[in-house]
Amino acid sequence: MTFTIEATDPGSKARAGVVTTDHGPIQTPIFMPVGTAGTVKAVHQRELEQDINADIILGNTYHLYLRPGLNVLEKAGGLHAFNGWKRPILTDSGGYQVYSLSNTRKIKEDGVTFKSHIDGSPHIFTPEGVMDIQRKIGADIVMAFDECTPYPCDYEYARKSMEMTHRWLQRCVTRFDSTESHYGYQQTLFPIVQGSTYKNLRIQSAEAIASHQREGNAIGGLAVGEPAEEMYEMLEIVNGILPADKPRYLMGVGTPENILEAIALGVDMFDCVMPTRNARHGILFTTQGIINIKNEKWKDDFSSIDEELGGYASTYYSKAYLRHLIKAEELLAAQIASLHNLTFYLWLVRQARAHIQTGTFVEWKSRIVRKVMQRL
Template identity: 50%
Template sequence: MTSIANSVRCETFSFREVARDGAARAGELQLTHGTVQTPIFMPVGTVGTVKAMRPDELASQVEAQIILGNTYHLYLRPGLDVVRAHGGLHKMMGWDRPILTDSGGYQVFSLKDLRKIREEGVEFQDHISGSYHLFTPEKVIEIQETLGSDIMMAFDECPPAGADEHYMRESMARTTRWEKRCLEARTRTDCALFGIGQGGTSEKLRREHLEELGPLPFEGMAIGGLSVGEETQAMYDTVEFTTPMMPDEKPKYLMGVGKPEDLVECIARGIDMFDCVIPTRNARNGQCFTSRGVVVVRNAVHKEDLRPLDPDCDCYTCRNFTRAYLRHLLKSGEMLGPQLCTLHNLRYFLTLVGQAREAIVEGRFEAFRKRFHELQAEGGSR
């Protein structure tokens, strides 16, 4: 096997910081399928689709620059043979912009009693057929290269919230060994590979792990193991002391986060990239995020409300439909309801990070941050 020093590099990847305001920064990320302006939010398309959205809507109306797929789920269904027959995930799902794929580590470790961890990798029983599989670092790289990901994530162990220091250290050491094997296993020069740092909410453990991973030839670095049950302030504090430990010349990605206030607060602490299922999952239940707080459009108070979801939003939903109509669709079980709410939520998230970027470039991020929180408090949840 090729040594890490001589491992394959991604020839189509580059990242540059274009502006900084405090710890917040704006950047430009070049990938095989296009350029991404950071900070950025990535809609989650776990199984090759962002739920309730067509790819053309994602591109033209949401203005998504990059989306996320999942190694575990796509490996199980439809399977690599089907993806390969289409010529990769981009062609299969009709999406010509960048895709980041999670390694499947979080999904495998969430199986709890259905998996066994050993040095080689993780053996697990899948949730669909009950059959047994083995994920190794080499296997997850093979899967992601078959998918044709613009950004692949290294295989890591995501320790449970509250794990003791002894377990965390064992887990971190294993993750380091696995991530080195991921670097050695890569073969494609058009797929970037990001490492993932662990360490819970401990500054000491985060520093130790990043001191091991930082010098390795990953194109980017992610913070893993947050938003898994810890208090919100503990997450913010961990991000605040962790981002300065991460290489500034590489993108900094906070995995699985979050709500609009999390995006603003973690951009303020130096994060460049986010993903989360919240805007799509919550939309299907009628919870919509707006510039003035959360609107639960299913609530009876909106039965005759002729206002748009958000008067400051330019999305198709807000330009054309009332809260009363959206509530009617959701209460009637019509598919259009979740579709319109999802479109709005994703557009709001992408607009928010775009506004944050503009504020960073113009040197007024703190004013933007303050105004964001004022408007959220003014509207509340209703």
């Protein structure tokens, strides 16, 4: 994997670049639709490719390991062959899912034991095992195994967790570098910065992660309940340490405002379930602001969902029709709304990229944030 910076914004730390993988290029800044179980919920791969033109999607190690399982994925030839997606894929390590299973898992130095949310069966994730799992899944970018600390989190727990994450990272690196891709194309390992919202821990973690000199780096443990200003403070600290010539991936973020502010601080890659999860509950992100399509005011509004945005879902269907589908609990409602929200998120980062390239990002950001975050 390579990363080329094509432009930087004179008024911020934002940059426009290209990540090149064996499955194609990824133009940054980029938002990556989340395909937890091998699919972006309610969206066809054809729509992701042709309508949204997504450069990359995510898969989830924990969920794919449990179902359909590694035997099926290996027999298929990896996740790309299994789900028919020809462009890059990133898999997270399962660390966040293990973190969220607080009642059914135990964290020890060797790894994490947990019970399946499907059938209660016992399992263990170790740094070495998670590298092997992601080799078998076949993602282009794989994540190191880490512990995601909760918020709030006391200092000593955050410190011990971070230090264990660093020890786990060394084990991940050793295992990853001693194994080969199963499917004939290159895979890349991203370490993850942790440290909760403690400045000195974030500095230590960023320095430790940078010392491994991998092709890209991730920032985890944010957007877990802390105030946005604390997240931005941590990002500014971390991005001042992580190598400028490597892509920076902020995991699990977030709102349109979060994404634009993080771009301004030098982040290149994002993912979040928000556009698809909110879509399924009738919350739409548009170029004019945020819509709760279930509200009575949209009942007889026959205008397009978002004429300015473009894209099939946003311009072909009316607000009134989508509201009807949502209220009737029709399956098509989730498909239209998800496709629309993902179109908006990809539009947002591509607009950001264009304004970085013309040196007008800061002025555009201050204007567009107010507009897209207002409630309609």
